[in-house]
Amino acid sequence: MSRAAEPLHRALGLTDDELEEIRRVLGREPNHLELALYGVMWSEHCSYKSSRIHLRRLPTEGSHVLVGPGENAGVIDAGDGIAVAIRIESHNHPSAIEPYQGAATGVGGILRDVFTMGARPLAVMDPLFFGDLADARQRWLVEGVVAGISGYGNSVGVPTVGGELTFDDCYATNPLVNVLCAGAMPVERLVLGVASGVGNLAVLLGSSTGRDGIGGVSVLASAGFAGDDGAVSLDDAKRPSVQVGDPYEEKRLIEACLALLDGGHVVGIQDLGGAGIVCATSETAARGGVGMDVDVTAIALREPGMQPYEIMTSESQERMLAIITPESWPAVSALCAKWEVRATVVGHVVAPIPDANGTLVGMLRVRRGLDGEVLAEVPASSLAHEAPLYDRARRRPANLDALRADDPSDEPVGSANDDLLDLLVDPAWVYRQYDSQLFLNTVVGPGRDAALLRLAGPGLPHSERGIALSTDSNPRWCALDPRAGTALTVAEGVANLACVGASAKAVVNCLNFGNPEHPEVMWQLSEAIDGMAEACDALGLPVVGGNVSLYNESGGHDIDPTPVVGLLGVVDSLVAPPPGWDWTTGDALVLVGSRHAAGPDAFPLGGSRWATRRGRRGGRVPPFDATLLRATFAFVTGEVARVCAGVTSDVTAVHDVGGGGLAGALAEMAASTGVGVTILDLEGHAELFSEFPGRFVVTTSDLRAFSERARGAGVAIVHLGDVGGDRLVLANYVNLSVSQVAARRGAALTTALALRA
Amino acid sequence: MVRIGVVVFPGSNCEYDAASGAAQLGAQAEFVWHSATDLSGFDGIILPGGFAHGDYLRPGALARFSPVMEAVARFAHDGGPVLGICNGFQVLCESGLLPGALQKNRGLTFLCQATTLVVTSTDSVLTSAATLGQELVIPINHFSGAYTCDDATLRALRENDRVVLRYKENPNGSRDDIAGVANGAGNVVGLMPHPERAMSTLLGSADGRVLLESFVTSNVTSNVAVA
Amino acid sequence: MNHFVIVDVTLRDGIADPEGSTIERALPALGFAGVTNVHAGKSFRLDVDAPNEAAALEKATALAERLLSNPVIENATARIATRG
Amino acid sequence: MNHFVIVDVTLRDGIADPEGSTIERALPALGFAGVTNVHAGKSFRLDVDAPNEAAALEKATALAERLLSNPVIENATARIATRG
Ligand SMILES: Nc1ncnc2c1ncn2[C@@H]1O[C@H](COP(=O)(O)OP(=O)(O)O)[C@@H](O)[C@H]1O
């Protein structure tokens, strides 16, 4: 094979320049094991080498931010002595080859990021993106991914309370599976992934280590190398890279870790994710400015004959690394025994040593036996935080102007009845498979604008507050204008929170993009980050964490830019459910917010579902108008929050205008309630299907009182019509029976999946 | 105060919810680790929902061998009220404390949804405070919730009034629409739906209260009656 | 001495087999006509330490009946096999 | 003509088997000492209409590999058997 001639560092995914850099750091030639460690840690997945310089432009500060980006999860102070941790990650590539296990291990991984901070995971969300369901493979992927999230999340005992479901050809061979987790803790339990205290022990908790996921971070995937320092020739059959999730192990791991933290037995703790032990040991040591000695022979193995590089880089699931004092070892091992969690001392913290210039450097040493032969010795921070960063070439796509000029405003109107029916999809088949109710916190579960949970859980101080979560994305907008598209996506998330009365407090994001070596993709990424920064600045939102997933390509084509935005909000008093979608006959139907989009087009259709379904993927995206959005969001949030606080209100139903436009929002409310609505006047067909955030459909039992409050807040409203009857009548464009709308929406997904109802 | 023991297996995940349900009705709920062998002092025992031992092999198959199950069997034999919710019901069936078995749902997916239950017997520690024919909206959350038993068992259940709850619209393929059954004495009851998740309108329904209320007061009432 | 044993667990006659019937229904559309009577079962592979095959089989049968299957709905049989 | 086929699906070597290892860990406490290497698998029993055994086996093997297993983590084998 020609690969045999390839130098080892390249087989490990390192460039010639990167090898030079390693030589400079070490002041000598790296051995094979050391090269393998750099190979995984300097991979795109672990080092963010293409994106990091851009991510710095995101705002991360806020008075309530306890932990920003850089740790396993972001943490905010939610009040009442409770801190909320939140994180989002992708598990795209594993899910493409084994959808059940890929999705399941994605859930497992994101939970560990949250409980490693000391928080009990209380909610999961799952934004999912697949190709067209007409293709049998897509149906297999959807069923497998959903079953995997269900199988892992339900069993581990964390409610899955929401997510997203998008179908587009660009994801056909590269589905996106993102998972978000939020958890809560008493503020004083917050811990960081930091090693400290020379002589302290590094304890590996959880599963034994197998050959799972070696090359999961994609560097060893095509390696064939040999050496006498533990690196032997890789043989495909010996290298199963598919990880299998064990939710039962994870459940015990959660309980054991939270008990260890409650008992004050832990100095620092870190989950094992991508790049396994090498990542956890080098990151904790680097954050603490200390060194760490790791004994490869101490690690419990699932398979015989594993080599040091395999042990150090394995991505076996359900493992944690705790740093503890030697005195607490008896208590730690007793608690772990109760939960039947394996606990093994695999190393210890050592003092940093002076380098040639006298600077203290914490070294990661891999040894055979705790005092045995040193197999690798490298500065921990060089692995963890000092990968070379790239400012890769960026280029605005050449076809963008042509694409934007092809605006769908000239698309023939056709039958709005048919268009509307075709746009409706009830994702209930997905979320019915998720236990969304565990812990008795779920006031609004999946299927509405945002999930709303009581801020309560085992071990938390009493609170009347609630937290709200939403995940949003709009690859259709972002393909046309990644900057405005991403800004609008943030606005969409804030609007979703407003519908359940929550004020937005923090953002996390998962940036799913194509190949960063394509300048167009880097341009999209950079623009998206600027758009997110712009929106977050304008709305006063800190970004507390995120994840970047690159190299998402299908059949040689990059996916549309897909930044997924996760929003966390807080409701100060949650004693009654928010109004929801169910309206009542006789209520007045009001559009709240600016009726027209801010830009030159009153009702832009570029990037709308309506246009996309017609095969029109070009056009203009509405601009992001911060002033208008802020006022509308504050007003709606306040109106709903009063209902949540138990104050009597004339507001009876609330829904934001999102995907599917005004027609989509009204159809969803009608289908949910079984009661129709009649609107007499619309400013044209485009008003029905245009999608731009900042508009809400509200019903009120007292139009006059509601109008006065809106006027007082300086927010525009229009009385569109009144609720009642059994038909959805939208001027002279749509006239459908509510039961037909409900039936089509309810059956859309199962029909597309070719399942029997 | 009524003392309710909530058994915790490794892998249980509704123990807090069950304890909070009992506590809301004035009982004192205490967790009992699965290695416990002594249940004296408890007025009732709840086996909560979740995935005991990961539900590996079959739901309840490994949990049935946990040391606490011998104590639960003795407690039940002595007339103590025992309630198995969801996974707890599966454990009771596997242990032989209740007849039948729970198979995968007809649709082969996990189901989390509201169901309407009909009270079909009030002769049990779970349903004594309810009225016959009463309809209760209570959620289900399970993958293996299709109740199955052979013809003879079904006949016996019916003849002895041991089917305590039925689904109004069968969500999972349970035989005879069975959602919950009791043992001959009525002191051991299992059901797949989660009454502890239906304790407040803030969370969607308060219809579970009448069931848990029956349960937490059942021993007290019978003790009074005996005294 | 270790003996390799396979335990097969199948549903008892008359017990509904939704998994089997779902697969059976899906087959024609996936291009597999003429496949009927599909039934889903489980199998377990294990090494049993016992002085001889008969003893291993006895131990495995007890395990199969008491633990690996639920006699209310399932049948279980154990057999000595060779790895490969 | 119908041929009775059994398809066995097992996890590939090296793929973690949480179910098997959980059962194995539980066994000593249940009174089953000396049982190791426990692995959980699936099996399918089906009737395949084909002119002869070889054709039936070929069809069943395709079915096993394409539908009843994911070759990324599982091995599937089909064999002709007799009912009983
Ligand atoms: N898109 C992003 N926006 C903000 N922060 C990010 C983003 N992507 C990654 N980060 C931050 O970089 C850090 C490292 O991420 P990662 O390597 O994925 O963590 P882990 O080691 O837990 O897998 C995290 O703290 C994460 O929050």
Ligand SMILES: [Mg+2]
């Ligand atoms: Mg949303």
